[in-house]
Amino acid sequence: MNASSLEETVRRAGELLAAGDHEQAAPLYERMLEAEDGRAEGHLGLARTHFGQGRPDEAARHLRSAADLRPGDAEIQGELALVLRRLGLTGEASVAAARAAQLAPQEIDFHWLNGALLLMNGRYAEGWAGWGQARVLEDATSETTR
Known part of the structure; x- marks a missing residue:
């Protein structure tokens, strides 16, 4: 996934998540996991998606992964x-x-x-x-x- 494609995926997934469309956002965040630069953002998005779907155990798993990738991110630590x-x-x-x-x-x-x-x-x-x-x-x- 190139940088502009990743940027577009981040934007679209964020819009879907903000609109409460967890089912459509999840596959976009999963694609982001494949890109080195998008991995932490993908885990964070999947965490928010799973939490919104009432699956806090899955949310915690993805937040832990995001925290491992970005240990200096206070927002991730707070959400975790x-x-x-x-x-x-x-x-x-x-x-x-x-x-x-x-x-x-x-x-x-x-x-x-x-x-x-x-x-x-x-x-x-x-x-x-x-x-x-x-x-x-x-x-x-x-x-x-x-």
Whole structure:
């Protein structure tokens, strides 16, 4: 798959996914897995497709693959944390949320998620600290918008 074909496939698959047409989007994302440059995006798209179809186990599998291909992507780590939480894997979800917060320290939602998962795992001091960090970031954000 050449670069322009990959770009068009990414665009079309994204449109279909946004429209809720998971059945049409899935084969496009599967084709992206064949292209070196599109592999992580293909896994991410398939994860979102499977999650939208009520298959969080398949979504988690593809998110793990996407995270392996792009370990520095906070968005993937955050989505992985949410899906793992949905599966009841709060320990693994907490690791992914902490990684997302580490990769994107200004993203408030990652800190809230990380704190909540730590609290769910009985790690209260760390959980409250995560929420405290989110609160500090929220306060700083609201100060700059006043």
